[in-house]
Amino acid sequence: MSSLRVAAVISTLLLIATAVNAADWPQWRGPNRDGKSTETGLDLDWTDGAPKMLWRVDGVGSGYSSLAIVDNTIYTTGNTKEAQVVVARNASDGAEIWSTPLTDKAPKHGYDGARCTPSVTDQHLYVVTSDGQIVCLKRGDGSKVWAKNFSQEWDGKMMSGWGFSESPLVDGDRVICTPGGKDALIVALDRMTGKQIWASKSFESDKGKDGAGYSSVVISHAGGIKQYVTLTGRGVISVNAEDGSILWTYARVANGTANIPTPVIIDDYVFCSSGYGTGSALLHITKNGSNLNANEEYFLDAGTLQNHHGGMIRDGDYIYCGHGHNEGFPTCVKIDSGEIVWGGKLRGVGKKSAAVTMVGDHLLFRYESGHLASIVATPDSYQLKGHFMPDYQEGKSWSHPVVVGGKLYLREQNVLMCYDLRS
Numbered sequence: 001m002s003s004l005r006v007a008a009v010i011s012t013l014l015l016i017a018t019a020v021n022a023a024d025w026p027q028w029r030g031p032n033r034d035g036k037s038t039e040t041g042l043d044l045d046w047t048d049g050a051p052k053m054l055w056r057v058d059g060v061g062s063g064y065s066s067l068a069i070v071d072n073t074i075y076t077t078g079n080t081k082e083a084q085v086v087v088a089r090n091a092s093d094g095a096e097i098w099s100t101p102l103t104d105k106a107p108k109h110g111y112d113g114a115r116c117t118p119s120v121t122d123q124h125l126y127v128v129t130s131d132g133q134i135v136c137l138k139r140g141d142g143s144k145v146w147a148k149n150f151s152q153e154w155d156g157k158m159m160s161g162w163g164f165s166e167s168p169l170v171d172g173d174r175v176i177c178t179p180g181g182k183d184a185l186i187v188a189l190d191r192m193t194g195k196q197i198w199a200s201k202s203f204e205s206d207k208g209k210d211g212a213g214y215s216s217v218v219i220s221h222a223g224g225i226k227q228y229v230t231l232t233g234r235g236v237i238s239v240n241a242e243d244g245s246i247l248w249t250y251a252r253v254a255n256g257t258a259n260i261p262t263p264v265i266i267d268d269y270v271f272c273s274s275g276y277g278t279g280s281a282l283l284h285i286t287k288n289g290s291n292l293n294a295n296e297e298y299f300l301d302a303g304t305l306q307n308h309h310g311g312m313i314r315d316g317d318y319i320y321c322g323h324g325h326n327e328g329f330p331t332c333v334k335i336d337s338g339e340i341v342w343g344g345k346l347r348g349v350g351k352k353s354a355a356v357t358m359v360g361d362h363l364l365f366r367y368e369s370g371h372l373a374s375i376v377a378t379p380d381s382y383q384l385k386g387h388f389m390p391d392y393q394e395g396k397s398w399s400h401p402v403v404v405g406g407k408l409y410l411r412e413q414n415v416l417m418c419y420d421l422r423s
Contacts, residue, residue: 024070025404028117028167029262033218035313036358037403042421044362044374046386051408051419053391057094060087062413063113063130066355066400069409070120073097073139076411077114077127079106084114084129088142091404094416100142107131107163111396113413115165115214119175126175126191130163132156134177136194146194154184154199159211159233160258169217169228171241176228180212185232186239198244202234208254209233214309215262222268222285223292229270231259236272236283238292248294253281260309264319266335270294275308275325282338298338305333305340310355311400313363318379320363321356328354328367332379341379349373349387355400359421366410370397390417 029035043051061078068075074089083101090097106112107130118125124145128134132150137143150156150164156179158164169176175191184199202210215231219241226241235251253259255276264271273280282297300306305323312321317335322328323344328351331343348354350367357364358377362385365373370393376383392415399411406422 023405025402026068026070027119027170028066028216029311029400033169033216033262034264035311035356035400036315037360039403039406040360041423042359042403042406043423044359044385044421046374046388048386050388051421054407054418054420055094056391056415056417057089058415059096060089060411060414060416061085061114063115064111064396064398065114065411066117067402067409067411068118068120068125069402069404074409074416075118075120075125077102077116077118077129078414079113081106084131086118086125086127086135086137086142089416091407091409091418094418098142100137100144102127102129102133102135103131109163110161111163115163117167119168119170121170121191124191126168126170128164128166128168128177130165132164132179134168134175134189136175136191148189148194150179150181154179154181154187156181156184157211159209159213162214162258164212165214166212167216169219171219176217178212178217178230178232180210180233182210185212185237186217186228186230186244188244200239200244200246203237203246203249205234205249205251205254207235207251208259209256213259215260218262218265220265220270220285222270223287225292229263229265231261231263231272231274233259235259236263236270238285238294247292248285250281250283250294250296252296252299253278261307261311264312264314266314269297269335271312271314271319271335273305273307273312273321275306277302277325278306280305280307282335300338304344305331308353309398310353313356313358313377315358315377320358320377322354322365326352328352328365330354330365330375330382334379342382346382349384353398355398357401357403359403364401364403364408366397366401368396368398369393370412372401372410392417
């Protein structure tokens with residue numbers, strides 16, 4: 001496991017193939033899809049009180065989508081009474097720049113609202129609607145360039161009825177998404193035209209259900225082969241980035257209700273987890289001739305570690321996340337052994353699941369109850385550095401916090417809030 005001590009090779013994980021600023025947050029979970037911000041010098045000690053709120057606006061539509069922020073512009077998706085929309089807002093004051101409807105009406109499913117965090121390039125942005133469309137729009141005015149319907153194009157479907165939740169991956173000249181079809185579980189499209197490059201087949205297992213999960217695709221170079229990895233209805237799958245052929249699968253982490261967390265890529269390893277009484281696993285991806293094998297290093301049962309949703313953060317030899325189904329118990333796990341270093345059953349300052357973002361050497365835990373906690377990312381012990389309740393909260397605060405330019409941005413259904421973290 002010495003590779004766990006090697007710094008992540010950022011150059012191989014540049015997921016947006018354009019000239020976006022290094023300080024931007026251009027997609028789901030940030031520049032490298034790992035939930036980590038590189039910003040430094042911020043005031044993340046809230047023991048003496050909450051950071052100052054700079055502004056609050058409404059009108060972005062209902063939903064649980066997080067934010068992409070590029071060139072001082074916020075992009076997100078939401079439901080109005082008439083449609084699901086993608087919106088662009090000024091990051092300085094929240095003022096609307098444009099809003100574009102993506103559907104003929106607001107989609108209906110469990111927990112109505114948009115889920116997708118847009119993926120932003122130099123000229124375009126890409127979104128997946130909760131009713132199953134992938135859409136390319138122009139950044140400047142929000143006009144549509146092309147759109148593809150998962151059901152019509154690929155007989156796509158979700159594993160269960162809570163709407164497509166994926167944030168598409170832009171990689172070079174292509175965009176990768178997960179329609180969930182039998183013959184098109186994952187597809188690669190030309191990002192300029194929407195033309196299909198390849199489609200990967202689904203796989204059989206005795207775990208989970210057919211269709212897409214609620215996860216998003218990440219890139220791995222395990223075994224020296226570039227591959228796309230995601231958590232689907234039947235479990236984790238890896239497909240060859242060149243042609244979409246299946247490289248390996250792992251079903252044990254799947255459940256039959258909702259497979260949600262984005263897998264964590266660690267050199268030749270993959271850490272994966274799922275809630276609903278499932279658990280977590282560390283997989284070692286090894287090469288056997290021209291084939292790759294996913295070897296289970298260990299499996300942690302649901303009582304030891306299960307990440308319902310809210311994501312997992314890898315920092316050095318450790319993973320930090322909220323543990324427990326519909327819980328967000330702050331937890332630190334040693335990757336090579338699966339040892340719970342601290343946490344496990346530690347009740348944080350908020351209630352229920354926690355969406356986690358790492359900023360410098362701190363973890364921001366945003367609980368479903370709305371509470372936001374600042375926790376030092378250290379294996380030494382659980383160290384809480386204050387917490388606060390944002391100005392507005394409306395039920396289920398599932399949208400991941402984003403920090404750009406020294407400011408903390410929170411989306412709460414129809415409302416956007418901005419807080420000053422500058423020292």
